[in-house]
Amino acid sequence: MGQEVYLPLFETKAAKGRVAYKLYSFSVLVGIFSIWVFRASHLPPAETERGRRWGWIGLSMAELWFSFYCYRYEKELPGVDVFVCTADPTIEPPIMVVNTVLSVMAYDYPPEKLAVYLSDDAGSELTFYALLEASRFAKHWLPFCKKFKVEPRSPAAYFSTFDRDDQEPLGDGSDHDRLVDKEYRSSVKKIYEEMRDRIDIATRLARIPSDIRNEHKGFRKWDSVSSARDHPTILQILIDGRETKVVGIENHDKLPTLVYLSREKRPHYHHNFKAGAMNALIRVSSKMSNGPIILNVDCDVYSNNSESVRDAMCFFMDENKGHEIAYVQYPQSYNNLTRNDLHGILLRVINEVDLAAMDANGGPCYIGSGCFHRRESLCGMKYDRKECGGLDQWREEMGKNEKQSAIVLEDMCKVLANCTYEDNNTQWGREMGVKYGFPSEDIITGLSIQFRGWKSIYFNPERESFTGVAPTTLLQALVQQKRWSEGQFQLFLSKYCPLVYGRGRIPFNLRMCYAIYALWAPNCLPTLYYVIVPTLFLLGDISLFPEITSLWIIPFAYVLIAKYGCSLAEFVTCGGTPQGWWNEQRIWLFKRTTSFCFAFLETVARQLGFFTKLEFVVTAKVADSEVYQRYLQETMEFGSPSPMFTVLSTIAMINLLSFVWGLKRMIANAKFGVLEQLGLQIVLCGVIVLINLPVYEGLFFRRDKGKMPFSVMYKSVMLALLACSIALYLV
Numbered sequence: 001m002g003q004e005v006y007l008p009l010f011e012t013k014a015a016k017g018r019v020a021y022k023l024y025s026f027s028v029l030v031g032i033f034s035i036w037v038f039r040a041s042h043l044p045p046a047e048t049e050r051g052r053r054w055g056w057i058g059l060s061m062a063e064l065w066f067s068f069y070c071y072r073y074e075k076e077l078p079g080v081d082v083f084v085c086t087a088d089p090t091i092e093p094p095i096m097v098v099n100t101v102l103s104v105m106a107y108d109y110p111p112e113k114l115a116v117y118l119s120d121d122a123g124s125e126l127t128f129y130a131l132l133e134a135s136r137f138a139k140h141w142l143p144f145c146k147k148f149k150v151e152p153r154s155p156a157a158y159f160s161t162f163d164r165d166d167q168e169p170l171g172d173g174s175d176h177d178r179l180v181d182k183e184y185r186s187s188v189k190k191i192y193e194e195m196r197d198r199i200d201i202a203t204r205l206a207r208i209p210s211d212i213r214n215e216h217k218g219f220r221k222w223d224s225v226s227s228a229r230d231h232p233t234i235l236q237i238l239i240d241g242r243e244t245k246v247v248g249i250e251n252h253d254k255l256p257t258l259v260y261l262s263r264e265k266r267p268h269y270h271h272n273f274k275a276g277a278m279n280a281l282i283r284v285s286s287k288m289s290n291g292p293i294i295l296n297v298d299c300d301v302y303s304n305n306s307e308s309v310r311d312a313m314c315f316f317m318d319e320n321k322g323h324e325i326a327y328v329q330y331p332q333s334y335n336n337l338t339r340n341d342l343h344g345i346l347l348r349v350i351n352e353v354d355l356a357a358m359d360a361n362g363g364p365c366y367i368g369s370g371c372f373h374r375r376e377s378l379c380g381m382k383y384d385r386k387e388c389g390g391l392d393q394w395r396e397e398m399g400k401n402e403k404q405s406a407i408v409l410e411d412m413c414k415v416l417a418n419c420t421y422e423d424n425n426t427q428w429g430r431e432m433g434v435k436y437g438f439p440s441e442d443i444i445t446g447l448s449i450q451f452r453g454w455k456s457i458y459f460n461p462e463r464e465s466f467t468g469v470a471p472t473t474l475l476q477a478l479v480q481q482k483r484w485s486e487g488q489f490q491l492f493l494s495k496y497c498p499l500v501y502g503r504g505r506i507p508f509n510l511r512m513c514y515a516i517y518a519l520w521a522p523n524c525l526p527t528l529y530y531v532i533v534p535t536l537f538l539l540g541d542i543s544l545f546p547e548i549t550s551l552w553i554i555p556f557a558y559v560l561i562a563k564y565g566c567s568l569a570e571f572v573t574c575g576g577t578p579q580g581w582w583n584e585q586r587i588w589l590f591k592r593t594t595s596f597c598f599a600f601l602e603t604v605a606r607q608l609g610f611f612t613k614l615e616f617v618v619t620a621k622v623a624d625s626e627v628y629q630r631y632l633q634e635t636m637e638f639g640s641p642s643p644m645f646t647v648l649s650t651i652a653m654i655n656l657l658s659f660v661w662g663l664k665r666m667i668a669n670a671k672f673g674v675l676e677q678l679g680l681q682i683v684l685c686g687v688i689v690l691i692n693l694p695v696y697e698g699l700f701f702r703r704d705k706g707k708m709p710f711s712v713m714y715k716s717v718m719l720a721l722l723a724c725s726i727a728l729y730l731v
């Protein structure tokens with residue numbers, strides 16, 4: 001079989017609905033099986049022309065090979081640098097952070113080609129201590145994972161599947177259970193739990209035991225730390241993967257490089273949040289491991305699939321199309337969602353449908369976590385077929401790494417993470433690296449990469465690849481949405497406005513996709529209008545919709561039924577429950593009236609020059625146990641006096657008052673056609689009341705700490721009464 005046929009490592013096909021897609025993959029499977037059957041049953045007899053039988057057998061083996069995931073590029077796999085970002089040890093507990101770190105260290109990938117960097121924006125000794133512990137535990141954990149093909153490779157997530165159900169694994173673990181030696185597993189589990197307890201105790205005491213402190217010189221660097229916002233760069237190589245033999249305890253497996261970085265912080269320097277941290281990591285890693293591929297995860301987002309790096313490489317390393325791909329984005333998934341996703345965190349349809357649709361139009365946006373980047377495109381390079389490195393360049397660069405000792409290297413690289421580094425007229429945060437000046441740095445960075453001519457890929461495999469922690473309270477969910485919509489709207493108003501920016505370079509459809517998200521914030525205006533104005537007019541008996549008996553009611557009814565029917569169908573086909581859909585509708589309403597509204601006002605104020613301070617409110621990844629219990633029972637949490645809750649409650653109260661008033665009028669004046677005239681308005685008001693049921697409960701019926709605070713109730717009742725009286729007497 002003289003000539004080798006190049007088989008692409010990936011192919012893009014337009015999806016025609018899920019059923020079609022399932023039929024398709026099933027048919028491929030049937031096809032593959034048929035090919036095998038054909039090959040086996042038609043094997044030429046030994047006496048046919050010479051060579052035919054051997055050619056046949058060879059071809060069969062080749063087909064068998066292609067049928068499974070196989071990598072003929074093993075030796076040429078590029079280096080991968082993994083960036084994990086953390087910012088606050090109280091709401092991002094060190095034990096969670098190191099679980100994420102361990103899960104990415106344990107990727108099924110040559111360890112000498114993997115380097116893991118933890119950026120700690122809190123400059124916390126506790127996080128450093130946890131990482132030190134993790135670097136030791138890795139010597140047990142990695143060999144264990146590799147020997148028994150453990151999934152997932154976050155120890156906490158893995159062992160939690162054994163806590164229940166009397167040590168039997170849940171889910172798909174059956175094969176694996178036969179493989180894993182139970183004694184070995186419980187010994188590793190014990191070592192893990194001891195480590196976890198040490199880290200947890202230190203975290204609770206907020207102090208490192210002095211024997212440990214004296215044992216590792218790294219802690220001395222904290223002598224010069226005065227606060228999280230005022231300290232020099234701390235850079236430490238905890239595992240140097242270049243050493244030929246890092247002696248593990250189980251065997252002589254090599255370990256990936258592991259680095260702790262806390263960039264310099266000074267009160268007078270703006271640190272640009274996660275974008276600043278990422279750029280410091282890009283620079284430091286470029287001198288250390290310089291992997292051509294960078295994976296970025298948030299500290300709560302652990303690897304749930306040890307194959308993802310290899311899967312992503314299929315895109316980058318494809319000889320025909322790989323060179324134009326800048327990043328491969330995986331969807332976000334969460335390990336703590338309740339059955340009906342009370343806060344609509346998953347954004348099911350966006351994850352399953354919208355991002356895939358972007359993929360078909362030039363590539364998805366970058367959503368911050370679970371994304372593999374090509375280093376050069378992230379660093380600002382324009383796409384150019386000739387110049388862009390691919391396999392050839394990677395081949396050349398391999399082995400070009402720095403040869404200095406770890407200590408020299410640490411010293412050399414420290415300056416790269418100093419505040420002043422970006423001062424000297426560098427393009428960092430502008431043309432280079434992750435973009436500054438936007439509270440959600442991810443989308444804008446992805447857009448500008450696409451603008452420079454690159455493509456991106458959305459990859460949503462069956463087994464979830466990255467799993468994080470969803471916010472567990474309503475307020476956190478709303479604040480997170482505020483940050484996102486604010487970032488997007490700011491993007492819309494900037495020179496990067498998707499409607500204008502990239503004309504001719506980014507497909508029109510893709511720019512429209514970006515624009516839809518970018519316009520989340522101003523969406524608050526029509527929504528607020530719709531949930532307030534018709535309701536108040538109801539009080540004044542003023543009809544704003546066609547009469548129930550008029551034919552014009554048909555288009556309204558049709559659009560509503562079609563839109564919501566379709567949205568429900570879509571949601572359920574994407575795996576949600578009807579209750580989950582209802583919850584999501586509620587959250588959309590809440591987001592639009594609070595998160596988007598606050599984001600809109602702040603952005604407009606900033607544009608007018610009122611205030612300039614940007615904020616990045618880090619989402620808490622742990623909850624108080626009482627709060628968490630309520631979350632598990634899908635009870636909404638209102639227990640804090642946030643202005644967002646005042647807005648929600650006021651809207652709920654106005655609608656309740658009007659609805660009761662409308663019903664009363666309808667019954668009392670049935671003869672005068674109130675129903676005919678105001679029917680649709682009453683229905684609209686009724687639906688708003690229905691969707692707000694948890695708010696009324698929180699206002700009036702609950703006794704637990706998650707109920708609406710009294711101050712919120714007082715304000716909202718007053719405001720609602722005021723609004724209703726104005727409507728009654730003045731309109």
Ligand SMILES: O=c1ccn([C@@H]2O[C@H](COP(=O)(O)OP(=O)(O)O[C@H]3O[C@H](CO)[C@@H](O)[C@H](O)[C@H]3O)[C@@H](O)[C@H]2O)c(=O)[nH]1
Nearest residue numbers: 085086087121273274277298299368369439440480618619
């Ligand atoms: O000054 C900061 C602030 C945040 N972070 C880290 O950034 C990540 C994201 O923060 P989080 O509060 O979890 O935000 P989310 O809304 O959950 O994150 C999504 O949205 C962000 C942009 O708004 C992206 O940066 C994230 O990657 C994306 O997952 C976390 O690991 C933080 O530790 C820093 O490193 N430095």
Ligand SMILES: [Mn+2]
Nearest residue numbers: 298300468619
């Ligand atoms: Mn997060």
